[in-house]
Amino acid sequence: MEYRKLPKVDRLLDEPRLSGAKAALGARGLKVVVREVLSEQRAQIRSGGLAAAADEIVEQIQTRSQRRLAQRLEVVVNATGVLLHTNLGRAPLAAASVRRIAEVASGYSNLELDTATGERTRRAVHAEFQLAQLSGAESALIVNNNAAAVLLALSHLAAHREVIVSRGELVEIGGGFRIPDVLARSGAKLVEVGTTNRTRIEDFENAITENTACLLRVHPSNFHMTGFVERPVLTQLGELAERRGIPLIKDLGGGVLSDAQLAGIAEADRAREPTVEACLRAGCDAVCFSLDKLFGGPQGGAIVGSTELIAAFRKDPFARAVRVGKLTLAALEPILDAHVRNAFDDIPVLAMTRLTVDDLKTRGEALRERLASAGIAAQLMSTEAAIGGGTLAEARFPSIGLNIGGDAETVAQALRNGRPAILGRIVDDRCVLDLRTLIVPEGFDLAQHLIQTLAPVAAPA
Numbered sequence: 001m002e003y004r005k006l007p008k009v010d011r012l013l014d015e016p017r018l019s020g021a022k023a024a025l026g027a028r029g030l031k032v033v034v035r036e037v038l039s040e041q042r043a044q045i046r047s048g049g050l051a052a053a054a055d056e057i058v059e060q061i062q063t064r065s066q067r068r069l070a071q072r073l074e075v076v077v078n079a080t081g082v083l084l085h086t087n088l089g090r091a092p093l094a095a096a097s098v099r100r101i102a103e104v105a106s107g108y109s110n111l112e113l114d115t116a117t118g119e120r121t122r123r124a125v126h127a128e129f130q131l132a133q134l135s136g137a138e139s140a141l142i143v144n145n146n147a148a149a150v151l152l153a154l155s156h157l158a159a160h161r162e163v164i165v166s167r168g169e170l171v172e173i174g175g176g177f178r179i180p181d182v183l184a185r186s187g188a189k190l191v192e193v194g195t196t197n198r199t200r201i202e203d204f205e206n207a208i209t210e211n212t213a214c215l216l217r218v219h220p221s222n223f224h225m226t227g228f229v230e231r232p233v234l235t236q237l238g239e240l241a242e243r244r245g246i247p248l249i250k251d252l253g254g255g256v257l258s259d260a261q262l263a264g265i266a267e268a269d270r271a272r273e274p275t276v277e278a279c280l281r282a283g284c285d286a287v288c289f290s291l292d293k294l295f296g297g298p299q300g301g302a303i304v305g306s307t308e309l310i311a312a313f314r315k316d317p318f319a320r321a322v323r324v325g326k327l328t329l330a331a332l333e334p335i336l337d338a339h340v341r342n343a344f345d346d347i348p349v350l351a352m353t354r355l356t357v358d359d360l361k362t363r364g365e366a367l368r369e370r371l372a373s374a375g376i377a378a379q380l381m382s383t384e385a386a387i388g389g390g391t392l393a394e395a396r397f398p399s400i401g402l403n404i405g406g407d408a409e410t411v412a413q414a415l416r417n418g419r420p421a422i423l424g425r426i427v428d429d430r431c432v433l434d435l436r437t438l439i440v441p442e443g444f445d446l447a448q449h450l451i452q453t454l455a456p457v458a459a460p461a
């Protein structure tokens with residue numbers, strides 16, 4: 001009999017209190033949510049419970065509709081101290097990129113047209129020209145991301161043939177990118193050499209056969225091995241590849257073009273992240289890297305190398321499947337210009353690496369004072385920020401955090417549930433907002449938002 005008390009789907013769809021949810025989700029979308037809630041009610045009755053009151057059911061539908069709507073892309077405030085957070089969209093875009101997207105995307109553009117001649121051209125011609133100069137390469141190709149770059153290079157060179165890789169480099173980068181799986185998908189046969197911790201140049205040399213398509217070197221972006229470890233230096237591999245007439249391909253990840261780019265990062269960490277140019281000079285025939293890690297641009301990937309190799313990759317049908325769109329190019333060009341000018345402060349993620357602890361203290365102190373004047377306890381503390389995004393796994397920057405009083409989980413949840421959501425991190429049972437990664441949307445009063453959100457949950461000052 002309890003089942004009969006449940007409201008009918010059609011009645012709920014016409015319920016005036018759900019008209020907002022219906023407008024936002026559409027009638028079909030709302031129906032999905034209504035069915036979910038009613039089926040939970042039926043399950044509850046089946047296990048001996050009672051049907052919820054009609055009002056409560058309407059409320060549950062409202063809450064669930066809101067949760068669905070919150071899954072749209074929304075601005076969040078990154079106070080995690082992780083500069084390149086893959087879950088938070090990696091590198092924030094430069095203001096100039098955002099302006100270019102608006103300009104280029106709101107009308108037509110010369111994406112594949114040479115206006116001087118009226119003839120068709122290749123998209124990305126200028127961006128690829130600049131990227132080649134910046135990395136000291138003969139030629140460059142821009143694709144959807146680094147995973148696509150690696151897959152394109154390997155499937156073009158090595159389908160039905162062998163690729164030699166060190167056992168210490170059969171790594172997982174995250175998000176489903178595992179080197180053995182990428183090789184399998186490219187149709188190449190993986191030839192593993194050496195051991196997890198030690199691989200020598202002879203191991204590569206002895207594995208070369210007439211069926212070898214290329215040697216592959218993978219940069220350990222998201223982990224670091226110490227102890228009894230050894231692998232050939234890149235120049236040794238470069239020499240071997242040249243002597244045997246086999247291409248050497250490097251999956252680099254990072255996207256650092258010059259040492260100056262990393263001026264904000266400690267010397268010891270910088271030494272672990274090779275520049276694209278250094279890889280080419282060491283003898284790599286093609287280097288693949290991300291454009292939204294330390295390069296600081298929109299999601300994208302690049303392959304740079306010899307004219308011959310890049311031209312062959314470009315002609316591969318797979319290149320067409322992973323080409324970039326005009327929005328990406330519009331965003332990328334101002335970032336390339338900034339690299340050309342060495343104007344690293346114009347690239348937000350690099351600007352963040354350059355903020356001094358004193359800059360952060362000043363910012364933190366202003367926030368702390370406003371919270372204190374509203375009766376909310378918070379203290380500045382030293383923290384460590386990280387690069388993240390599978391880049392320079394060990395690198396840590398000194399940073400400053402705002403340590404908020406009160407139960408860490410309760411505070412963190414209240415901040416996540418606000419709009420915009422604020423994501424902090426939990427340190428020693430406290431919710432801490434790291435100031436290094438804090439970008440505040442224009443016109444948004446962060447202190448006021450914190451005061452309102454925290455008043456019910458934070459410890460009083």
Ligand SMILES: *Cc1c(COP(=O)(O)O)cnc(C)c1O
Nearest residue numbers: 145146147173221251252253290
């Ligand atoms: C990050 C990374 C990738 C994946 O790059 P995406 O741009 O995320 O596709 C592949 N290889 C290495 C070594 C990386 O660091």
